[in-house]
Amino acid sequence: MTTNDRVYNFSAGPSTLPVPVLEKCAAEMLNYEGTGESVMEMSHRSPEFKKIIEDAEKNLRTLMNIPDNYYVLFLQGGGTLQFSMVPINLLVNSKKADYIITGNWAKKAYQEAQKFGDIRAVASSEEDNYSYIPKVKAEDIREDVDYVYICYNNTVFGTHYNEIPDFGDHLLVADMSSCILSEEIDVTKFGLIYAGAQKNIAPAGVTIVIIREDLVGHAPENTPIYLDYATHCKEGKVSMYNTPPCYSIYVAGEVFKYLLANGGVKAQHERDLEKANLLYGYLDKSEMFKPSVAKEDRSLMNVTFVTGDKELDKKFIAEAKENGMINLSGYRTVGGMRASIYNAMPLEGVQALVALMEKFENENK
Ligand SMILES: *Cc1c(COP(=O)(O)O)cnc(C)c1O
Numbered sequence: 001m002t003t004n005d006r007v008y009n010f011s012a013g014p015s016t017l018p019v020p021v022l023e024k025c026a027a028e029m030l031n032y033e034g035t036g037e038s039v040m041e042m043s044h045r046s047p048e049f050k051k052i053i054e055d056a057e058k059n060l061r062t063l064m065n066i067p068d069n070y071y072v073l074f075l076q077g078g079g080t081l082q083f084s085m086v087p088i089n090l091l092v093n094s095k096k097a098d099y100i101i102t103g104n105w106a107k108k109a110y111q112e113a114q115k116f117g118d119i120r121a122v123a124s125s126e127e128d129n130y131s132y133i134p135k136v137k138a139e140d141i142r143e144d145v146d147y148v149y150i151c152y153n154n155t156v157f158g159t160h161y162n163e164i165p166d167f168g169d170h171l172l173v174a175d176m177s178s179c180i181l182s183e184e185i186d187v188t189k190f191g192l193i194y195a196g197a198q199k200n201i202a203p204a205g206v207t208i209v210i211i212r213e214d215l216v217g218h219a220p221e222n223t224p225i226y227l228d229y230a231t232h233c234k235e236g237k238v239s240m241y242n243t244p245p246c247y248s249i250y251v252a253g254e255v256f257k258y259l260l261a262n263g264g265v266k267a268q269h270e271r272d273l274e275k276a277n278l279l280y281g282y283l284d285k286s287e288m289f290k291p292s293v294a295k296e297d298r299s300l301m302n303v304t305f306v307t308g309d310k311e312l313d314k315k316f317i318a319e320a321k322e323n324g325m326i327n328l329s330g331y332r333t334v335g336g337m338r339a340s341i342y343n344a345m346p347l348e349g350v351q352a353l354v355a356l357m358e359k360f361e362n363e364n365k
Helices: 019-027 047-064 078-090 104-116 246-261 264-285 310-322 347-363
Strands: 070-075 096-101 118-124 147-151 172-175 192-196 207-212 302-306 337-340
Touching: 019 246, 047 070, 047 246, 047 264, 078 104, 078 147, 078 172, 078 192, 078 207, 096 104, 104 118, 104 147, 104 172, 246 264, 264 302, 264 347, 310 337, 310 347
Parallel strands: 096 118, 096 147, 147 172, 172 192
Antiparallel strands: 070 207, 192 207, 302 337
8 A cells, every 4th residue: 555645634624644543444444453353343342342442541541641530531423512511511500601712613612502501701802803812811700600611722713722721710621622632731720621533633423521520420310311421431441321433432542552652742742843833934934925813822733824815825725736735725714724734744744835835925926
């Protein structure tokens, strides 16, 4: 098999995966470790799959340094179902929560939560097209909220919390779908972290939820069984209430092993920094391509930029495609360009992109 005919895929999600992981999965497709069957065909109650999911959990705990008083769940329903599960399970005392609106995913989460309690947008950067992260202080939060909600990396607009906001004793919930495993995070600062896998981990289908154990078990009695975190939690064990997205979990597990073998999250973060610095460095000096967001809030994963001329943007995106660099269009409501340079994007991909941008700038002065 050759990898020469692969493109550099800058898609925001589903997105590029590490080639060595794809090669291993391909090699194991017809016969997983001598079982004579594919992981796709395997019973989720088999000893082989049990080991796959247990190892995936263990390795994620190691990578993120997740303490024992947090459950790690492998759920279905994507980030979107967490927009509902979070308020259903966590609005249990005052039924109030404060949301910081930093992009369309945060806004969707906020709108969904309205169905379940007294939800307030404590700050929003919507009027400035979400080009920065609003600064919110502990005293801006209503005193009796059940939690504060943030979207840690804004996939569409390319902004990111470059430090964990300090809201005092308030419970913090974060959507980390598009930045999980790209930086070291102190999990103990959060009550709940979730991430859909299809940005930085695995194919679509599995959503990882990391939840502190005292937050589990308080959902209202009429909560649909799948939507109650308690259904998926078992003391000291990986829980499988129903059939999990087995194949996605398997690939996620392979990505975790691959990261561990390559220096863990710390080393990955260094590689991500190098890639992002290369691209932002060019954007900062280019006279044609302009970065779209505030410098101090830049995402390492989703880099957004424009030329200021829609036709020129289109021409660049087409030329990139001809050169084997795909999915560089900005989000459908935003326009311009977005290069998603997740963990699995090699440095060579970013080097190729910057070289093309330089050439394009020279040719289109
Ligand atoms: C992609 C994305 C979502 C939505 O995920 P789905 O799995 O499509 O429901 C939510 N939040 C963030 C930050 C995302 O990037």
